[in-house]
Amino acid sequence: MDEVAILAKVSKPTVSRALSGSPLVNAKTRERVLAVAREHGYAVNRNAQKLRHKRTNTIAVSIDFLSHRQNHVSDPFVFELLAGVSEALGNQNQDLLLTAPNHNDPDVFQQMLLSRGVDGFIFLGQGHREDMLDKFSALGAPMVVWGAKRKKEAYCVIGSDNVRGGELAGQYLIEKGRRNILFVGDPSHNEIYWRMKGLKSSAENSGSSIHFSEMQLSNFSYESAYESAISYFSEAESLPDGVFAYSDTAAMAIIHALKKLGRRVPEDVSVVGYNDIPGSGFFSPAITTIRQETFLAGELMVSKLMKIIDGKKTKSETIKTELIIRDT
Amino acid sequence: MDEVAILAKVSKPTVSRALSGSPLVNAKTRERVLAVAREHGYAVNRNAQKLRHKRTNTIAVSIDFLSHRQNHVSDPFVFELLAGVSEALGNQNQDLLLTAPNHNDPDVFQQMLLSRGVDGFIFLGQGHREDMLDKFSALGAPMVVWGAKRKKEAYCVIGSDNVRGGELAGQYLIEKGRRNILFVGDPSHNEIYWRMKGLKSSAENSGSSIHFSEMQLSNFSYESAYESAISYFSEAESLPDGVFAYSDTAAMAIIHALKKLGRRVPEDVSVVGYNDIPGSGFFSPAITTIRQETFLAGELMVSKLMKIIDGKKTKSETIKTELIIRDT
DNA sequence: CTGAAAGCGCTTACAG
DNA sequence: CTGAAAGCGCTTACAG
Numbered sequence: 286m287d288e289v290a291i292l293a294k295v296s297k298p299t300v301s302r303a304l305s306g307s308p309l310v311n312a313k314t315r316e317r318v319l320a321v322a323r324e325h326g327y328a329v330n331r332n333a334q335k336l337r338h339k340r341t342n343t344i345a346v347s348i349d350f351l352s353h354r355q356n357h358v359s360d361p362f363v364f365e366l367l368a369g370v371s372e373a374l375g376n377q378n379q380d381l382l383l384t385a386p387n388h389n390d391p392d393v394f395q396q397m398l399l400s401r402g403v404d405g406f407i408f409l410g411q412g413h414r415e416d417m418l419d420k421f422s423a424l425g426a427p428m429v430v431w432g433a434k435r436k437k438e439a440y441c442v443i444g445s446d447n448v449r450g451g452e453l454a455g456q457y458l459i460e461k462g463r464r465n466i467l468f469v470g471d472p473s474h475n476e477i478y479w480r481m482k483g484l485k486s487s488a489e490n491s492g493s494s495i496h497f498s499e500m501q502l503s504n505f506s507y508e509s510a511y512e513s514a515i516s517y518f519s520e521a522e523s524l525p526d527g528v529f530a531y532s533d534t535a536a537m538a539i540i541h542a543l544k545k546l547g548r549r550v551p552e553d554v555s556v557v558g559y560n561d562i563p564g565s566g567f568f569s570p571a572i573t574t575i576r577q578e579t580f581l582a583g584e585l586m587v588s589k590l591m592k593i594i595d596g597k598k599t600k601s602e603t604i605k606t607e608l609i610i611r612d613t
Numbered sequence: 614m615d616e617v618a619i620l621a622k623v624s625k626p627t628v629s630r631a632l633s634g635s636p637l638v639n640a641k642t643r644e645r646v647l648a649v650a651r652e653h654g655y656a657v658n659r660n661a662q663k664l665r666h667k668r669t670n671t672i673a674v675s676i677d678f679l680s681h682r683q684n685h686v687s688d689p690f691v692f693e694l695l696a697g698v699s700e701a702l703g704n705q706n707q708d709l710l711l712t713a714p715n716h717n718d719p720d721v722f723q724q725m726l727l728s729r730g731v732d733g734f735i736f737l738g739q740g741h742r743e744d745m746l747d748k749f750s751a752l753g754a755p756m757v758v759w760g761a762k763r764k765k766e767a768y769c770v771i772g773s774d775n776v777r778g779g780e781l782a783g784q785y786l787i788e789k790g791r792r793n794i795l796f797v798g799d800p801s802h803n804e805i806y807w808r809m810k811g812l813k814s815s816a817e818n819s820g821s822s823i824h825f826s827e828m829q830l831s832n833f834s835y836e837s838a839y840e841s842a843i844s845y846f847s848e849a850e851s852l853p854d855g856v857f858a859y860s861d862t863a864a865m866a867i868i869h870a871l872k873k874l875g876r877r878v879p880e881d882v883s884v885v886g887y888n889d890i891p892g893s894g895f896f897s898p899a900i901t902t903i904r905q906e907t908f909l910a911g912e913l914m915v916s917k918l919m920k921i922i923d924g925k926k927t928k929s930e931t932i933k934t935e936l937i938i939r940d941t
Numbered sequence: 942c943t944g945a946a947a948g949c950g951c952t953t954a955c956a957g
Numbered sequence: 958c959t960g961a962a963a964g965c966g967c968t969t970a971c972a973g
Contacts, residue, residue: 287950298961332660334952371711371712400656400657401659564835567869
């Protein structure tokens with residue numbers, strides 16, 4: 286910057302002002318400074334800037350890798366979410382710091398904040414990190430979480446309208462005449478719990494008598510869902526005629542397992558998934574599912590976080606959810 | 614830091630040394646300093662540190678979103694790669710800065726380097742960015758690229774052994790008695806070009822007379838592959854009895870399209886994919902594919918990049934490739 | 942082993 | 958509209 290100042294025959298503060306677009310600088314002076322800077326390939330040192338400013342314009346994004354097997358993220362949904370967040374942060378001129386998969390205790394995150402590495406946090410997926418997130422938010426960290434609302438609203442949560450999603454799935458299955466309905470997923474995940482709740486409530490409101498059962502899943506991978514399904518169905522007294530799976534990936538695994546056991550989808554069993562991941566529509570049979578606006582989600586999370594960092598109040602919000610009817 | 618120095622009754626430099634684990638500090642002094650620091654929740658300001666140091670310990674990672682439709686990354690493979698890189702960088706205490714999907718010209722990247730925002734770059738996927746990457750590497754930026762080697766080795770490339778992968782696929786198809794072989798993919802992508810080359814060379818070396826054809830694909834999504842396949846097969850004179858698809862996602866789409874047209878897989882047509890993404894094994898039919906060690910890839914890319922940043926020489930390297938035989 | 946001094950590259954009152 | 962001065966929070970020779 287010194288060099289630019291000398292070449293443009295102005296002082297350092299003027300260069301700084303010209304570069305930052307301050308109105309406190311003569312138009313001609315500005316032009317001269319910018320020309321010199323461009324010519325000499327000068328770029329403001331971001332670290333010096335961050336040191337002086339209170340803000341770093343960097344947001345840490347943490348993905349819930351732990352709910353996936355061996356850090357292999359099988360479900361493309363979280364990736365879509367990440368792409369949305371990445372784009373939204375880019376538009377806001379914020380840097381995205383992706384935290385390492387093995388970082389998962391509040392101290393590590395607090396360290397990032399204290400060392401002024403980042404301004405705030407976006408957590409993609411509550412998973413089984415709820416305690417950690419509670420603790421961390423208690424420290425006053427600016428944060429937004431993708432997931433489901435908690436009883437007491439400790440932090441800002443953006444998520445799918447899981448209850449409504451569950452209801453839509455339930456209504457669809459019941460309309461198809463299904464009366465022996467299986468829910469597939471791990472209800473100890475908050476989001477998944479509410480999807481199941483929605484499913485149940487649609488059954489209760491239907492006026493029909495619905496037999497309801499539940500298949501627990503230990504993680505988010507295709508493999509795990511398939512294995513669990515095979516062993517669950519082998520031991521079950523009767524096979525379901527309707528299935529609502531917490532994700533499209535799981536729905537694919539279930540359909541595969543059902544086929545293996547000689548059940549036809551959708552003739553014998555109707556299946557509804559969740560997320561409408563790319564590929565759901567081209568699976569065979571094409572999967573009926575619940576869609577949510579992922580890119581909108583990214584934008585919403587980022588704008589909420591910006592408000593929180595600026596000290597403004599915001600509320601948790603839910604993303605609209607929609608039934609996509611296909612073959613299953 | 615001043616506060617810690619006063620409380621620990623030492624000078625600032627001593628605090629700095631104690632915190633950074635310098636041997637130039639008495640064990641007792643160090644302990645006292647660390648205790649005070651811990652007690653007061655003190656964390657070194659990373660930005661000040663970066664300003665003083667030449668290194669930022671931050672690596673920018675750029676994903677080739679442009680080859681995917683509407684920024685929707687359908688192929689989970691690149692996500693696996695990202696997870697691997699993320700873990701490897703975490704182990705090396707490097708921060709991962711994920712660049713926004715719309716950043717795709719050399720100037721933006723150079724700006725990141727000049728402004729001392731990052732030490733180096735990892736590009737996940739060459740895609741159609743080869744010109745950009747050439748230009749950027751010509752500027753002397755430390756970088757590693759996931760992809761395929763170029764004619765002249767401008768930058769360090771880590772990638773699957775695509776030729777070998779293609780050969781393995783070809784040998785498998787030929788052993789299955791297939792003689793009318795279709796390659797699916799966009800050979801203007803370097804990686805995919807070499808897979809096709811490998812396929813062809815296995816055909817030439819087989820001694821049998823193989824009819825070879827090619828189906829172009831415009832992007833990496835499942836949807837696009839399916840649509841292209843339907844229209845390609847409708848216009849083709851004869852349907853192939855063997856298919857090698859550049860990815861498992863594409864293989865799934867092709868299988869679906871073949872089924873739609875009344876062809877049975879694997880009875881009528883054998884299909885080989887690439888990447889062994891989670892789910893390939895549970896697709897129905899389970900997909901025969903080429904596997905590469907993704908997590909090893911992340912580690913390798915990171916270690917190479919570190920060497921380059923440290924001014925050491927490195928060479929491009931190829932990741933071992935293996936045929937996974939399943940149902941197709 | 943420890944500390945006083947200088948400086949990394951910016952920006953922000955302050956004064957004009 | 959512009960510049961001289963101070964300082965953000967560190968670390969690194971330098972001297973002892």
